[in-house]
Amino acid sequence: MSKKLRFGIIGVGRMGGRHAFNMAWGFVHDAKLVAVCDLLPSALDKFKRHKKIKKYSSYKEMIENENLDAVIIATEHYSHGEIARYCIEKKVHVLIEKPLTVTKGDSEKVLEVAKENPDVLVGIDFNQRSNKMYRKAKKLISSGKLGNIQRVDYIITNWYRSDAYYKQGGWRGTYCEEGGGCLINQCVHQLDILQWLIGMPDKITAKTKTVDRNIYTENDIVAIFEYPEYNCSFSASSHELSGVNRLEIALDKGRIVIGSFFMKIYRHKSQKQVNKETTFGYGMSPSTLTISSYGFFRLIKDLVLGQQIRAIRAFAKAIKNKGKPLASVEEGINSVELINAIYLSSWKGEKVSLPIDADEYEKELEIKREEEKNKIKG
Incomplete structure (x- = not known):
């Protein structure tokens, strides 16, 4: 041994x-x-x-x-x-x-x-990188078998957290102790998966807000990630009782849809090729569907x-x-930069280019921390 x-x-x-x-x-x-x-x-x-x-x-x-x-x-x-x-x-x-x-x-x-x-x-x-559904998606995208990415949508709203959750730890939902809210504490997993699967965007436009919670940070996020050939929408919240977890990646020759427990892979002819050849103005091309599950016993082990x-x-x-x-550390930096960029865009009300200015973010975060301290004192 x-x-x-x-x-x-x-x-x-x-x-x-x-x-x-x-x-x-x-x-x-x-x-x-x-x-x-x-x-x-x-x-x-x-x-x-x-x-x-x-x-x-x-x-x-x-x-x-x-x-x-x-x-x-x-x-x-x-x-x-x-x-x-x-x-x-x-x-x-x-x-x-x-x-x-x-x-x-x-x-x-x-x-x-x-x-x-x-x-x-x-x-x-x-740990989400060990999820076999994401690993399969990574391999499939990298292989090029489904062609180039055309659109990505990620909605993750099943992070429900009540006021009781935030009261359990004084650091939760604060800029001073946690560095942010739902985005940095929960969504960091999904942002890592995104950059792992499709890389880093060129620009980000985002809006964050607080919905029905007595906290200083956000629990609702909507962002658009701009890539050279496509866009990615990212929506997340921790205030919805019936939230979902769904990643959809549309490619030229298919579509990948990943939920909490199942993965669907659609395969069809090249959209670009069909567009050149078809005489119809609308309709859908036949496709094959493969469904994979997270795995019952794997789910029990996780619980x-x-x-x-x-x-x-x-x-x-x-x-x-x-x-x-x-x-790795390099990849860990990527998810932190995405978080920082989303906050910057929301706080400043403007589109942010990547890579961001690290010093600028430090200054903007300190402003938020001071505002939070003043609210507590008040």
């Missing part, structure tokens, strides 16, 4: 706590949890029965004392960059919970340190262990085999 990797987890609240218990009970076969760290004693108290797991209130002490192979960072968003840079410089492999950081500028600092330490594996926990466990397993395997993580 090969030696198991020594893991530590920094931040063992909701998500970090779930990672910790999955590892403590042996569900990540290539790794063992040897230490956890959190600023809150109540979070560490959950691990009283696990005597072999060391508890720390300082991540630096944990790194210095435990001879760790890797850490998972699951702290509040603004702290991701500083903690990641410290761990990388200490030659500890790092898996960061989404988002990589709050701003493009801070994310680029992580990338700089990662490049200076090429033997250290750094990944982002974008019990969480989708994130696949990303952790893949990360541990990548360390052992000197491979690559599901999502």
Whole structure:
């Protein structure tokens, strides 16, 4: 039996706590949890029965004392960059919970340190990349079998969060503590999938607003991503009771539709070729349909262990085999930049070109943070 990797987890609240218990009970076969760290004693108290797991209130002490192979960072968003840079410089492999950081500028600092330490594996926990439906779509688009992309629509409105959700943590729904609302906390997964499948847009126009919640940030987003040959619409919210999750990619020779549990692939003749040959003014060309499912047993595993466990397993395997993580730092920066660009467009009321000015975003975000502080004081 090969030696198991020594893991530590920094931040063992909701998500970090779930990672910790999955590892403590042996569900990540290539790794063992040897230490956890959190600023809150109540979070560490959950691990009283696990005597072999060391508890720390300082991540630096944990790194210095435990001879760790890797850490998972699951702290509040603004702290991701500083903690990641410290761990990388200490030659500890790092898996960061989404988002990589709050701003493009801070994310680029992580990338700089990662490049200076090429033997250290750094990944982002974008677990949706392990979804076999998205992976199949990625392969199909890259193959060119369905031709060029003509249109993309992504609607993700099944992130329902009530006022009770925001009251559970004072950091939720704030610019000061979370760096934003639904967009940065929930939609970051879908934005990563988008840039992974179709790349980064040239320009973004967006509107964000708050609907029926006592929070300072947005819970409703509509954006248009402009690409050289097509446009992509992105709509998201966390206030709808009957929301949906649907990605539709129309291509010259077919269409890909992905929902929460099923994937549909339509194949037909080239639209461009049909347009040249047809004598009819309207109508539809015959197509074949293939339907794939997410998988019943896979769904049950996700409900019990969480989708994130696949990303952790893949990360541990990548360390052992000197491979690559599901999502790299460079790709983590892409999703952060999309978030920053959407906010910039909405705040300024204008179209934004990519790449964005990182310094400009920092200044605009600070304005929002100050406005939020003044509202709280008032």
